[in-house]
Amino acid sequence: MTFLSIDWFFILEKILLISAVLVLSLVVAMYSTWGERKVAAWIQDRLGPNRAGPIGLLQPLADGGKLFFKEEIIPTNANRFLFILGPSIAMLVACMTSAVIPWGDTLTIAGHTVSLQVADVNIGILFIFGVLSVGVYGIMIGGWASNNKYSLLASVRAASQIISYELPMGLALIALLMLTGTLSLKEIVEQQRHGLWNVVYQPLGFFIFLVCAFAECNRAPFDLPEAENELNGGYHLEYSSMKLGFYLFAEYINMFVSSALMATMYFGGYAFPGMDSLGVSPNTLTILGFVALFVKILLFIFFFMWVRWTVPRFRYDQLMRLGWRVMIPLALANMLITGAIVLARQH
Amino acid sequence: MVLSVIALVSALGVVLSKNPVTSVLCLIVTFFTIAGHYIMLNAQFLAVVHIIVYAGAIMVLFLYVMMLMNLNTELEPQKRNWLKYAGAISGGALLVVLVAALRDASMPAISTEANEVGLIKNLGQMLFKQYVVPFEVSSILFLSAMVGAVVIGKKD
Numbered sequence: 089m090t091f092l093s094i095d096w097f098f099i100l101e102k103i104l105l106i107s108a109v110l111v112l113s114l115v116v117a118m119y120s121t122w123g124e125r126k127v128a129a130w131i132q133d134r135l136g137p138n139r140a141g142p143i144g145l146l147q148p149l150a151d152g153g154k155l156f157f158k159e160e161i162i163p164t165n166a167n168r169f170l171f172i173l174g175p176s177i178a179m180l181v182a183c184m185t186s187a188v189i190p191w192g193d194t195l196t197i198a199g200h201t202v203s204l205q206v207a208d209v210n211i212g213i214l215f216i217f218g219v220l221s222v223g224v225y226g227i228m229i230g231g232w233a234s235n236n237k238y239s240l241l242a243s244v245r246a247a248s249q250i251i252s253y254e255l256p257m258g259l260a261l262i263a264l265l266m267l268t269g270t271l272s273l274k275e276i277v278e279q280q281r282h283g284l285w286n287v288v289y290q291p292l293g294f295f296i297f298l299v300c301a302f303a304e305c306n307r308a309p310f311d312l313p314e315a316e317n318e319l320n321g322g323y324h325l326e327y328s329s330m331k332l333g334f335y336l337f338a339e340y341i342n343m344f345v346s347s348a349l350m351a352t353m354y355f356g357g358y359a360f361p362g363m364d365s366l367g368v369s370p371n372t373l374t375i376l377g378f379v380a381l382f383v384k385i386l387l388f389i390f391f392f393m394w395v396r397w398t399v400p401r402f403r404y405d406q407l408m409r410l411g412w413r414v415m416i417p418l419a420l421a422n423m424l425i426t427g428a429i430v431l432a433r434q435h
Numbered sequence: 436m437v438l439s440v441i442a443l444v445s446a447l448g449v450v451l452s453k454n455p456v457t458s459v460l461c462l463i464v465t466f467f468t469i470a471g472h473y474i475m476l477n478a479q480f481l482a483v484v485h486i487i488v489y490a491g492a493i494m495v496l497f498l499y500v501m502m503l504m505n506l507n508t509e510l511e512p513q514k515r516n517w518l519k520y521a522g523a524i525s526g527g528a529l530l531v532v533l534v535a536a537l538r539d540a541s542m543p544a545i546s547t548e549a550n551e552v553g554l555i556k557n558l559g560q561m562l563f564k565q566y567v568v569p570f571e572v573s574s575i576l577f578l579s580a581m582v583g584a585v586v587i588g589k590k591d
Contacts, residue, residue, distance in 0.1 A: 221491025
């Protein structure tokens with residue numbers, strides 16, 4: 089399959105894989121909206137959506153249809169180009185991160201070894217970090233272009249929140265990197281497959297990362313950019329129809345991707361205990377690993393929802409104080425301790 | 436080639452656009468194209484760090500300030516004429532110096548395969564072995580800048 093000195097099988101494989109990952113994250117995000125409402129209902133002792141389809145399973149489709157057919161409104165004084173650019177960036181960035189996550193080991197199909205990871209780059213973690221830091225533009229541009237003071241306030245909040253929580257997140261990751269000695273997510277998973285999960289070595293780092301992930305996803309208790317009782321709905325106040333849908337959807341995709349990241353970096357990814365002593369064929373093992381990863385991701389998503397319906401929202405100054413005065417010193421201390429231990433073990 | 440054209444066009448957009456927010460957005464696009472150049476030179480680490488630091492942090496702060504100040508062309512004070520001429524002349528002088536400096540410089544083509552310095556492992560080895568003194572000096576420079584910022588911020 090080599091034509092014009094391009095390996096077409098490779099390109100086909102990558103295209104299939106990228107589409108599969110995209111469809112997967114979209115479907116998971118879609119059903120997260122359903123799951124969110126079911127979890128909320130369960131916590132508040134209600135029934136939740138139960139009209140569309142069995143136990144409300146068709147509810148996301150109905151919601152999606154509604155968003156598609158609603159009238160599209162662009163405010164008169166808004167900057168049209170930027171107004172459309174905002175949700176597009178939010179969606180694009182949310183979908184980009186999943187490229188470097190290893191969804192499983194390799195599959196062997198008709199003699200070809202297919203890796204279940206779109207791109208195994210040697211800077212995987214940094215790539216995710218870069219994409220995350222760009223994600224704030226979607227909110228900022230959208231909020232500013234709406235020409236509405238509430239939207240602007242919300243986007244300013246979002247920007248400072250995301251920048252503040254990126255720092256402890258990065259510091260927590262540095263400790264993890266010192267331990268593993270690699271930036272490639274695939275290698276991090278392989279190390280955990282043959283040893284203990286990283287959460288055992290880095291409990292504090294994992295905790296910091298978890299809190300920062302909540303803040304980066306704008307999820308409760310850090311959902312100040314969309315605090316409806318202060319800001320009338322936040323940065324997407326002026327948006328309607330599918331542009332609003334993109335913003336809401338991007339949030340759920342972000343939640344899915346950060347769950348996948350936490351599962352990959354701290355909870356062994358597609359590795360599970362006793363994986364190599366099972367004695368099944370490599371292909372079955374890969375599929376089992378994928379299922380294991382998925383179970384971990386769903387647990388994390390459930391945790392996200394559980395927290396949202398349990399913990400009240402922070403006040404803005406509390407949020408900033410937590411970020412700068414608690415998380416960063418904690419992350420720095422974690423980094424120093426990890427560095428000292430790594431150094432001591434080398435001698 | 437395409438990247439370079441986009442880089443030049445967006446860089447011109449930074450200077451020429453009337454709206455400061457558009458200017459900042461053009462600058463962000465420029466940074467992305469420069470990161471693309473780094474990747475084509477096989478310096479992935481540099482490209483990603485470039486995006487994280489410049490596009491991800493510094494430009495967000497720029498945009499933040501621009502949005503809060505909400506600059507308009509009507510509110511902007513008119514610049515005096517001699518200021519414009521002075522700017523044009525000094526800019527032209529800088530251009531002449533740059534052209535003179537670059538005219539004689541030989542630029543050997545860099546082969547992307549052989550050049551592995553940009554990959555993170557080699558870069559780390561380089562920084563902490565060959566260039567450790569300049570690296571530490573620049574970090575002290577950053578520290579002093581941070582102290583300066585805190586001092587200015589503390590002044591009531």
